[in-house]
Amino acid sequence: MPNLTPDELLTTTRAVRKRLDFERPVPHEVLRECVAVAMQAPTAxxxxxxxxxxxxxxxxxxxxxxxxxxxxxxxxxxxxAAAGGALDPQTERMASSARYLADRFHEVPAMVIPCVHGRLDRRPPEGQAAGWGSIVQAGWSFCLAARARGLGTCWTTLHLTYEREVAEILGISYDDVTQSCLLTTGYYTGESFRPAPRDDIDARIHWDAW
Ligand SMILES: Cc1cc2nc3c(=O)[nH]c(=O)nc-3n(C[C@H](O)[C@H](O)[C@H](O)COP(=O)(O)O)c2cc1C
Structure with a gap:
């Protein structure tokens, strides 16, 4: 288990794809602990x-x-196609990692799908915000709890193009329940993760007004 300060946990929980240990199963009890942490998140x-x-x-x-x-x-x-046939180097790295995960998706040790009651796409804007705001915080708490236990996750959403089909596979009632994402989850290989490059904070923070 990594020994991380709160800020280290928050700044080094990355999308884990190439460093996922596809061979090592994750005990149900560990996944249960992460869900228990997720269920402490705030909700509308x-x-x-x-x-x-x-x-x-x-x-x-x-x-x-x-x-x-x-x-x-x-x-x-x-x-x-949108990039005119060639991606920039940073996007290319991300695309290679995402392709790797897509090709081995069936092998990920655990898929965790945080769902929310009701169909959020049929609600007015404030109802959608309440629903998404409630489930996304729980999902991210799951990822943080997982990282604290030596597990890597990747927040994925592309299966939602076929949300109805996946609902059928899992016995989820599509008309009553919205799937928010699918968190691929497994132990990671290697020791540590680094904070990622980000824009200059002063270019993105607005004090008192935009
Ligand atoms: C809303 C959302 C949707 C995402 N969907 C996918 C996805 O479908 N497939 C995937 O491989 N990564 C997906 N990601 C992961 C992002 O690509 C990743 O978080 C981003 O590139 C930053 O990488 P980092 O977390 O390692 O800094 C998604 C992330 C978010 C927040």
Whole structure:
């Protein structure tokens, strides 16, 4: 287990793809602990509208991975076309990492899908904000709790192109429940992660007015 200060945890929880240990299973008890931490997140009106679908069954993972890869292939082709055939070096690195994960998606040790009650796409804007604001904070808490236990996660959303099909695979009632994302989860290889390059904070912070 890494020994991290709160700021180290918050600044080094990266999208883990190439360093995911695909061979090592994650005990259900560890995943349960991470969900318990996630369920301490704040929610609109204290509604706690969440459900967490944790998938470790190989057949179901393989079925989900087929939809993910289909969506990823279309997304990757669009990106290259939009960039005029060639990506810049930083985007190219990210794309190579994302492709690696997409190709091995069926092998990830655990897929965790934080869901929220109701169909958020059928709500007015403030209802959508309440729903997304409630589930996203829980999802990120899951990622932080996982990292604190030596697990790597990657927040993914591309399977949502086929949300209905994935709902069917998992027995989720599509009309009553919105899937927010799919967190690929497994132990990571290597020791540490570094903070990522970011814009100058003074260019992005606005005191008192924009
Ligand atoms: C809303 C959201 C959607 C994302 N969707 C995907 C995805 O479908 N597939 C993927 O490989 N990564 C996905 N990512 C991961 C991002 O690519 C990653 O967080 C970003 O490149 C920064 O990398 P870092 O976290 O290592 O700094 C997503 C991240 C967020 C926040």
């Amino acid at each position: 009106s204290n509604s706690q509208p969440w459900e967490f679908v944790v998938v470790t069954d190989p057949a179901r993972k393989a079925a989900i991975a087929e939809w993910y890869l289909k969506s990823y292939d279309a997304y990757a082709a669009d990106r290259v």
